[in-house]
Amino acid sequence: MSDTQSPTAAIQTLADEFAFFDDWTDRYQYIIDMGKQLPEFPSDKLDDAHKFHGCQSQVWFDYAWHDGRIHLQGTSDAAIVKGLIALLFRVYDHRTPQEILDTSPDFLDELDLKAHLSANRATGLMGMIQKIRALAENANTRGST
Amino acid sequence: MSSLKLDVAAIRKQFPALDQTVNGKPLVYLDNAATTQKPKCVIEAVSAFYRHDNANIHRGVHTLSARATDQYEAARERVRLTLNASATEEIVFVRGTTEAINLVASSFGQLLKAGDEIIISALEHHANIVPWHLLKQRIGITLNIIPVTPEGELNLDALPALITDRTRLIAVNHVSNALGTINPVAQIAAIAKAHGVPILIDGAQGLPHGPVDVQAIDCDFYTLSGHKTFAPSGIGVLYARRPWLDDLPPYQGGGDMIETVSFDTVRYAPPPAKFEAGTPNIEGAIGLNAALQWHAALDWPAIKGHEAALLAHATTALEEINGLRIIGRAKNKVPVLSFIIEGAHPHDIGMLLDAQGIAVRTGQHCAMPVLQLLGAPLGTVRASFAFYNTLDEVDALVCAVHRAQHMLS
Numbered sequence: 208m209s210d211t212q213s214p215t216a217a218i219q220t221l222a223d224e225f226a227f228f229d230d231w232t233d234r235y236q237y238i239i240d241m242g243k244q245l246p247e248f249p250s251d252k253l254d255d256a257h258k259f260h261g262c263q264s265q266v267w268f269d270y271a272w273h274d275g276r277i278h279l280q281g282t283s284d285a286a287i288v289k290g291l292i293a294l295l296f297r298v299y300d301h302r303t304p305q306e307i308l309d310t311s312p313d314f315l316d317e318l319d320l321k322a323h324l325s326a327n328r329a330t331g332l333m334g335m336i337q338k339i340r341a342l343a344e345n346a347n348t349r350g351s352t
Numbered sequence: 353m354s355s356l357k358l359d360v361a362a363i364r365k366q367f368p369a370l371d372q373t374v375n376g377k378p379l380v381y382l383d384n385a386a387t388t389q390k391p392k393c394v395i396e397a398v399s400a401f402y403r404h405d406n407a408n409i410h411r412g413v414h415t416l417s418a419r420a421t422d423q424y425e426a427a428r429e430r431v432r433l434t435l436n437a438s439a440t441e442e443i444v445f446v447r448g449t450t451e452a453i454n455l456v457a458s459s460f461g462q463l464l465k466a467g468d469e470i471i472i473s474a475l476e477h478h479a480n481i482v483p484w485h486l487l488k489q490r491i492g493i494t495l496n497i498i499p500v501t502p503e504g505e506l507n508l509d510a511l512p513a514l515i516t517d518r519t520r521l522i523a524v525n526h527v528s529n530a531l532g533t534i535n536p537v538a539q540i541a542a543i544a545k546a547h548g549v550p551i552l553i554d555g556a557q558g559l560p561h562g563p564v565d566v567q568a569i570d571c572d573f574y575t576l577s578g579h580k581t582f583a584p585s586g587i588g589v590l591y592a593r594r595p596w597l598d599d600l601p602p603y604q605g606g607g608d609m610i611e612t613v614s615f616d617t618v619r620y621a622p623p624p625a626k627f628e629a630g631t632p633n634i635e636g637a638i639g640l641n642a643a644l645q646w647h648a649a650l651d652w653p654a655i656k657g658h659e660a661a662l663l664a665h666a667t668t669a670l671e672e673i674n675g676l677r678i679i680g681r682a683k684n685k686v687p688v689l690s691f692i693i694e695g696a697h698p699h700d701i702g703m704l705l706d707a708q709g710i711a712v713r714t715g716q717h718c719a720m721p722v723l724q725l726l727g728a729p730l731g732t733v734r735a736s737f738a739f740y741n742t743l744d745e746v747d748a749l750v751c752a753v754h755r756a757q758h759m760l761s
Contacts, residue, residue, distance in 0.1 A: 231375045231707035236759050239700075263699040263715045263731065284730070285697035286760050287704075 214310040217298050218317070225318055235287055242290030248282035259334035264288045268335050270342060276301050277342065281335060291320075291332055299339050307343035312336045358654040363740050366391040370740060377709025380745045385529050385557060385688055385736030386713050387579045390643075394583060397642035401635045408631055410608055424634050427641035428624070431589050434644045435574060436565040441594060444624040445632050448588035449556040450479040452575035453523070455590055455627060456552055457483035459600040464520055466492035471514050471522045471549075473498035473506050474725055477529050478718040480554045484523065498524065500722055504531040504680035508540065515547045522551045526558030526574075530719035530734065531680025531726075532663075532688025534561075541570045550596070556580050560738065561659060561686040562652060566591050578636060583643035587636025590627070597623035604629040655739045662737045662746060663687040669750040673757065679728050687737035690717070690728075693753075696760045698733045704756035705733075710749055712736075 212220065228234045252269050259266040264285035271278045279300045283289040298314065299307055364370050369389045372379050381389060401423065407416035409424045431443045446452045470484050474497050487493050496514045499507045506524070515522075522544045527534050537553050544551040552573035558564050559581045566574045573596070578587040592600075602609060602620055606629035611619040620626045666689050670676055675694035693701060702714035715731040716723055723731055735749055 229376075232704065232755070232759075235704055235707055239759060264697060285699045287700050 214298050214302060214306055218310075218314045221294065221297065222318055235290075238290035238294060239286045240290070241293040242283075242286055242288075245282065245289060245293045245296070246280070248280055252280075253282075259332075259338070266292065266332055266335050268338065270339070272346065275303055277304075277307065277339070277346075279339070283332075288332055292335070295332075295336065295339075302343075304343035304346040307339060308347065312340075358651065358658040358739065360658065360740060360742055364742075366393070367740055368392065368395070374709045374711070375707050378748075380710040380741075380748050382735040382737060382741065382745070382749060383711045383713050384560065384738040384741075385532075385580070385717075385734065387585065388560060388582050388738055389740070390584070390639075391582055391646055393646050394639045394642045398584060398635045398639045401638045406635075409634055410625075420634055423638050423641070424632070427637035430641045430644050431576075431591075434559070434564070434648065435576075435589075435591055436567050437591050438567065439594060441623050442591055442597065444590040444592065444597070444627045445637055446575075446588045446590050446627075447586050447633070448577035448579070449477075449554055449575040450577075450588075452573075452588055452590035453479055453552070453554060454483045455603040456523075456573055456592075456600075457487055459603050459627075460521065460596075461487045461491065461493075462601050463599075464491060464493055467494065467518055468520045469494045469496055469516060469518045471496045471498060471511070471519060473524045473535075474500040475504070475506060475528045475531070475533060475535070475722050476523075476525055476719065477554065477556070478720070479556075480523055480525060481721070493520075494518075500725060502726065503682055504528065504533050504722070504726060505682045506533075506535055506540075508536070508543070511540070511543055512547075515543075515549060519547070519549050522549055523554065524551075525554040525556070526564070527561065527686055528680070528719070528722070529557050529688075530717040530722055530732070531682065531690055532685040532736070533680060533682035534684040534686060536684075537571065538569045545570060557686065559647070562656065563648075572596060578640045578643065581640075581643060581647065584633075584636045584639040587633045587640050589640075592623075594623070597627070600627075602626050602629070606630040608632075650739075658739055659687045659737065661743065662741060663689075665743055666735065666737070666746045666749070669746060670753065673750070673753060675757070676753070679723070679726050679732050687741075688734065689736075690732040690734045692728050692730070692732050693757055696757060698731050700760055701733045701753065701756050704759060705749070705752050708748075708752040708755065710752050712749075 225234060248267055253267055257267045257269050264283055266283045269280045279296050281292040283292060367389045370381060405416055405419040407420040409421040428440050428443045432440045470493055472480055484495055488495055499510050501507050524535060524540055526537050541551045550572035553571045555574045556577045559576055572593050574591040576589040579585040609621055609626050609629040611621050670691060677692050679690045698714040702712055705712050713734045717734055
C-alpha cells in the first residue's frame with residue numbers, strides 16, 4: 208500500500224484508521240496487529256550491530272537502497288513497539304530520500320501518538336526514525352542511492 | 353487511636369491528583385514506589401510559602417527572611433522528631449536519597465584508602481550501588497555484596513563472612529524498591545556494630561510504609577526522599593550521627609556552609625550547615641514538614657492492616673493469572689508486586705495498563721542486578737501500592753492485566 212500512496216496519503220489513511228477507535232486500548236490492539244503483519248526480521252541480524260538500544264525495549268533495524276528507494280526491515284522484542292515500527296514503515300518504506308526528508312516525524316503528534324510515545328523515549332524507536340532521516344540525507348548529499 | 357478499619361475514602365479525598373480520569377478511565381495510581389501523590393496540606397503549605405513568606409534563609413535581616421528561616425528550621429525539627437534522632441544537628445537537608453548517599457560516598461570516601469572495603473547488598477537501587485562504584489574507580493576500594501535468595505530476601509548468614517578488618521561501611525536499603533522486601537535493618541545494624549563497622553540505611557522506601565526510629569535501628573546514616581513520602585520532589589534527608597558530621601569533610605562548597613572565608617583559609621560552619629552549601633530547597637523542606645506532620649497523625653496500625661490486605665489480595669489474584677510470576681516473595685514485604693508474564697514484554701503490559709487508566713512502572717526499576725539474578729532480564733511490571741489505594745483498585749489491576757495478556761497473545 209505504501210508503494211501506491213504518497214507519504215502524506217499514508218499518514219491520512221493512518222489518521223482515518225486511528226479515528227475509528229474510541230479508546231487507546233483498541234488503538235493499541237490495532238497497532239499490535241499491525242506489528243504481526245511485519246515481515247519477519249532475519250534472525251542473523253538480531254545482533255548489536257543492528258540494534259537501537261532502549262532502556263526498556265529493543266529495536267533492530269536494517270535497510271537497503273533499490274532503484275533510488277529505501278527498503279526497510281525492523282522488529283522489536285515488544286509487541287507495541289513492533290507495531291509502531293510497522294506504522295512508521297507505512298510512511299517511510301519504499302520512499303525516495305527526498306520523500307523521507309519531506310515527511311517530518313511530527314505526523315506522530317497528529318496521530319495523537321506523541322503523548323504515548325513520549326512516555327517511551329526509552330524505546331529505540333526514535334533512534335530508528337533519526338537513522339532513517341540521516342540515511343536519506345546522506346543519500347541526497349551523495350546524489351546516488 | 354487505632355480503629356479496626358482504615359477510612360480510605362477520607363484519605364483519598366486529601367489527594368486531589370487521585371481524582372481524575374486517564375485515557376477515559378478512572379486513574380488507578382500504582383506507581384507509588386516511584387513517587388507518591390501529595391495531600392492538600394502539602395500543596396497548601398508550599399503554596400502558602402510562596403504567597404506569604406518567600407525569602408532566602410539564614411542571611412536576611414528582614415521579616416520575611418526570618419519567617420522563611422523559622423519554617424525551614426522547623427522542618428528540620430520535624431524530621432528529627434519523625435526519625436527520633438537525638439539532635440536536630442543530625443538532620444542534613446539534601447535533594448533526596450541519591451544525593452544523601454552521594455554525600456556520604458564523597459565525604460566518607462575521603463577517609464578511605466585503596467583496599468578498604470564496603471559491603472552493599474544484591475537488592476540495592478542503583479543509588480546505593482553507583483556512588484560506591486565511583487569510589488571503587490577513584491580510590492580502589494573493594495565492594496562486597498550480601499547475596500539475595502530466590503525469594504528476594506537478603507541471605508544474612510553470608511554477612512559475617514563478608515566483614516573483614518578492612519570493612520569500613522555497610523550500606524543496605526530498608527525496603528527494596530524493586531521487590532518490596534523489608535530488610536531486617538536493626539538486625540543488620542547489630543551485626544555491623546558487633547564488628548565495629550558503621551552502617552548506612554537507604555530509607556527511601558521505608559517511611560512511606562510506617563514510622564522509622566533511627567535510634568531503635570541503631571544506624572549511623574539513614575536517608576529519605578521526600579517525594580516518596582507524600583512531600584515535594586527535590587527535598588530529602590541525610591540523618592547522620594553527630595560524631596560523623598563533625599568528622600566528615602564538607603560535600604560541596606559555597607554559601608551558608610562557612611563561618612569565615614579568605615583566599616587563604618576557610619572556616620566551615622558546624623553541622624548541619626557545613627553540608628548544606630548554597631540556597632536549599634526551602635519550599636521543599638516546608639512541604640516535607642507538612643507531609644511528616646500529616647504522616648505522624650495517621651492511624652498506622654490500621655494502615656499496616658490495610659496494606660497487608662492490599663498485598664495479600666493482589667498476590668492471590670495476580671497469581672491466578674496463567675503464566676504470571678511474581679518476582680520477590682519475601683515473607684516480610686510492603687505492598688509492592690513486581691511480576692513478569694510469560695510471552696509478554698513488561699513494556700507492552702505497562703502501556704496497555706496505562707491505556708486502561710492504570711499507572712505502573714515497567715523495566716529495571718534502577719535495580720538491574722537483582723532482577724538479573726532473579727530471572728527477569730527484561731525487567732518487570734511493578735505495581736506499588738500506597739495506603740490510599742483500595743481493594744477495588746487491585747481488582748481493576750488484575751482485570752486490566754488479564755485484558756493486556758489477552759491482547760498480546
